[in-house]
Amino acid sequence: MAHDTPIAVRSSGHAGWVRLTHWSIAMAVLVLAFSGFVILKAHPRLYWGNAGNDLTPALVELPVSRNYRHGGWTTPAPFYRDVGSPVSAARTFDIYNENGWARSLHFLVAWFVVLPGLGYLTMATLTGHLHRHLLPGRTDLARGSIARDVALHLRLPLPRAPGGPPYGVLQKLSYAFVVLVALPVLVITGLAMSPAVSAAIPILPTIFGGTQSARTLHFLGFSTIALFVLVHLAMVLLTGFGRQIRAMTIGGAP
Amino acid sequence: MKTRELVTTRRGLLTGLASLGGLAVTGCSETVPPTYGNLLRMGDLLNYKAQRLLLSTGSLAREYDHRDISSVPAVGTTDPSDSKQGAFSAERGPLYDRLKAGAFQDYRLSVEGSVARARTFSLAELKRLPSRTQITRHMCEEGWTAISEWTGVPLRTVLEACGIRPSARFVTFRPFDEQADSIDMFDALHPQTILAYGMNGRDLPIQHGAPLRVRVEKQLGYKSMKFLQRIVVSDGFEDGGKLGNIQNGWSWYAGI
Numbered sequence: 369m370a371h372d373t374p375i376a377v378r379s380s381g382h383a384g385w386v387r388l389t390h391w392s393i394a395m396a397v398l399v400l401a402f403s404g405f406v407i408l409k410a411h412p413r414l415y416w417g418n419a420g421n422d423l424t425p426a427l428v429e430l431p432v433s434r435n436y437r438h439g440g441w442t443t444p445a446p447f448y449r450d451v452g453s454p455v456s457a458a459r460t461f462d463i464y465n466e467n468g469w470a471r472s473l474h475f476l477v478a479w480f481v482v483l484p485g486l487g488y489l490t491m492a493t494l495t496g497h498l499h500r501h502l503l504p505g506r507t508d509l510a511r512g513s514i515a516r517d518v519a520l521h522l523r524l525p526l527p528r529a530p531g532g533p534p535y536g537v538l539q540k541l542s543y544a545f546v547v548l549v550a551l552p553v554l555v556i557t558g559l560a561m562s563p564a565v566s567a568a569i570p571i572l573p574t575i576f577g578g579t580q581s582a583r584t585l586h587f588l589g590f591s592t593i594a595l596f597v598l599v600h601l602a603m604v605l606l607t608g609f610g611r612q613i614r615a616m617t618i619g620g621a622p
Numbered sequence: 623m624k625t626r627e628l629v630t631t632r633r634g635l636l637t638g639l640a641s642l643g644g645l646a647v648t649g650c651s652e653t654v655p656p657t658y659g660n661l662l663r664m665g666d667l668l669n670y671k672a673q674r675l676l677l678s679t680g681s682l683a684r685e686y687d688h689r690d691i692s693s694v695p696a697v698g699t700t701d702p703s704d705s706k707q708g709a710f711s712a713e714r715g716p717l718y719d720r721l722k723a724g725a726f727q728d729y730r731l732s733v734e735g736s737v738a739r740a741r742t743f744s745l746a747e748l749k750r751l752p753s754r755t756q757i758t759r760h761m762c763e764e765g766w767t768a769i770s771e772w773t774g775v776p777l778r779t780v781l782e783a784c785g786i787r788p789s790a791r792f793v794t795f796r797p798f799d800e801q802a803d804s805i806d807m808f809d810a811l812h813p814q815t816i817l818a819y820g821m822n823g824r825d826l827p828i829q830h831g832a833p834l835r836v837r838v839e840k841q842l843g844y845k846s847m848k849f850l851q852r853i854v855v856s857d858g859f860e861d862g863g864k865l866g867n868i869q870n871g872w873s874w875y876a877g878i
Contacts, residue, residue, distance in 0.1 A: 411765035418686070418759055421766035423693035444693070447822040454822070458696040458829045467763050468871040469662055475878050476665025563761050564840045564877030568677035570684055579759065579767050 379530030381620050383497070389488040390616060393551070396480035397593065399473065404590060406470035409433035410463065414587060418578035423455055427584060433464045482555055488547065501533035502544045508537040529607040531615020542596060550592050557586040652859040653791055655874040663868060670875035677877075679808040683839035686757040686769050691822060694760065694768035696829035702798035702849050709799040714851065718798040726833040731780075731817070735794075735855035738785025745819060745833055751775040751783070754816050762843040763876065772837050773820030778811045781855065789857045795836055796852035802862030803847050804874070805838055814839040817850065842876035 382390070412433055413426040420426065423444060429437060440461025446453035492498040507513065517538045520527070529536075535543065559565045560572040560582035576582040604612045614620075655670070657663035699709045703719035721729050730742040755773040762768075777793070794804040809815055816837050819826050826832045831848025838845040844867075854860075861868045868874050 407765065411762075413766070418690065419692035419767050419769045421693065421695050421762075421768050423695055441695075447691075447824070454691050454693040456694050456696055456827065456829065458700040463764070465764060468873075471763060472662035472666050472873050475669050476662060479665075479668070561761070562673075562878045563683065563759075563842060564673050564677055567683040567840045568681040573684075579761065583765065 379532040379534070379615075381532040381615055383491075383495070384619065385487070385491045386497070387616055387619055389484040389491075392480050392484040393488075396477045396484075397597070399477045400481065401590065401594065403470045403474040403477065405432070406466050407474060408587065410435065410465045410467050410470075412436055414584040415580035416577060416584060417580055418573070420580040422459075423457060435463050438463065478555070478558065481551065485547075485551060485555070492547070497533075498544075501535060502540055502547070504537055504540045504544070508540060513537055524606070526603075526606045529603075529612075531608075531612050542599070546593065546596055550589055550596070554586060554589040554593065557582040557589060561586070655859055655868060656861060658868070662871075663873075666873035666875055669873075669878050673875075673877050674808070680812070681840075683758055683814055686759065688757065688771070690769045691757060691771055692769045694770050694830075695766070696827075697762070697764075698844070699797075699799040699801075699848065700829040707799070709801055711798065711800045714798045718849065721833075722828065729833050731834060731850060732852040733780060733784045733855070734852065736787040736790040736857050737781065737855050738787060741784055743780065748775050748780070748817065748819060748834070751779050754813070755820075756814055756816070756837075756839070758814070758837070758839050760843045760846070771822050772816060772818040773823075774816035774818035774834075774837065776813060777815045777817055777836065777853075778813070780817060780853075781810065784855075786855060787857075790855045792856050792859055794854040794856060794860050794862065795847040795850055796854065797847055797849040798851050799849060800865055801847065802860075802865040803845060803867060804856075804860055804862065805841070805845060809838055809840065809845075812838075812840065840877055844872070845876050 408430070409432050412430040412435055413420070413422070414428050414430070415424070416427055422441065431437075438461045440459060441457040442460060444455035444457040446455050448454070489498075492502070514537055517536050520536070521538065556572065557576060559569075560576055561579055566573045566579065573579045573582050576585055655663070655667060657667055699707050701707065702709075702711065703715050703722060704710065705712075705715060726745055729745055731748065732740075732742045734740040752775065753773055754776055755771060757769060757771045760768045760770060781793070790807065792804045792806055793810040794802060796802055805815070814837070818831075818835050818837050819833060821827060821830055826835065831850075834850045835848040836846055836850060860866075861874065863869060866874070
């Protein structure tokens with residue numbers, strides 16, 4: 369059925385700089401997700417504020433490695449006489465820690481998001497791509513148009529889509545969210561955790577509520593990207609996989 | 623004419639390449655950490671250079687209030703005299719044990735290398751020098767943080783008391799356990815880089831590095847080496863060999 373429906377709109381296809389930055393960022397995000405997970409496994413506890421460790425309460429503990437709720441601490445010794453004094457204890461448990469390579473890989477591959485990302489945002493602004501194709505216009509936000517687009521996505525088979533803009537309103541909203549909100553927040557919360565960056569730009573951890581809050585938001589930001597990637601891949605599969613991949617690689621108007 | 627030029631260029635290029643290779647092998651006159659051809663170490667070097675280029679080296683790490691002081695885990699070596707610990711030194715562990723038994727009365731910090739007057743300091747001598755107290759955040763590479771109050775003498779004061787040679791570029795820390803680590807002069811001369819003998823208003827506890835540890839506030843926790851025995855100032859980069867970070871698969875620079 370889907371194959372009989374002609375594509376309603378003509379597309380100009382994806383520009384070369386879109387394809388280049390798309391794949392650099394897509395591959396880098398894959399490696400960052402992997403190395404980020406390895407880093408998370410070394411300390412699978414998330415906190416809010418500036419200080420957070422095994423001897424302070426966590427917001428959430430993730431059961432992702434043998435470090436999850438590991439015992440192995442000497443009896444905590446208080447620093448001061450007052451009740452509720454901060455304590456110290458020595459670790460007696462041999463933790464999972466592969467951060468030597470995982471951190472270095474994470475910070476190397478991050479360049480392949482940051483530099484193409486900056487190039488993408490510059491080009492998208494200068495060429496009008498951002499305005500014409502990604503930011504929802506008046507007709508996109510007209511009463512009922514979002515509901516219509518949602519209804520369209522809930523019926524299978526999905527109509528064939530062109531490989532490239534113009535995009536539907538849900539597409540515009542999700543792409544704009546990823547390039548303007550999620551990826552920048554991931555990069556900035558990442559930088560906010562760096563001791564040298566946070567010293568040079570003290571506002572970075574502060575705007576997120578502290579170093580540990582930035583770390584928690586980094587994880588949540590990644591979770592939204594992961595969700596986006598899953599939905600994105602599903603849509604590519606359901607709207608004409610071969611044509612979509614061709615349009616994003618060798619290019620041309622599909 | 624043209625041929626000669628070409629030959630000269632090629633010879634120059636070959637000489638250049640050969641000397642580059644030589645530097646990579648010997649590493650002693652290097653002014654940057656070696657990468658040993660490892661892609662990850664090249665990334666570490668890129669991030670070191672990028673941070674030194676883009677960030678002000680003199681900026682101060684945030685200092686907190688007394689009420690922000692948090693609990694703090696003790697990890698890594700927690701007693702260099704304990705032979706069961708991973709980085710135990712058969713040579714210096716027993717020495718540490720004797721010093722500990724004498725409440726570090728006989729402890730001497732040795733400052734040597736590229737200084738005009740190599741010398742040692744007792745704890746009492748270090749405590750007589752102008753001190754600095756700072757409440758800062760310790761960021762562990764594992765992902766946790768802790769806020770503590772540190773009291774000590776700025777490393778800069780100690781180095782200047784020995785006369786830093788103008789050619790000096792790096793400062794290497796040699797502790798009582800089997801480790802070695804170094805920082806560049808930007809971090810070594812930074813006002814918050816202190817040799818701490820006090821923590822949270824008392825003597826530095828054994829498990830946090832007694833009698834003396836360094837605090838490098840703009841790098842990850844593992845750069846703040848505990849249990850210091852010797853400080854070596856050098857003109858070239860020294861990676862500490864098997865005791866250092868690089869050959870153990872870790873980034874030497876940890877400002878990120």
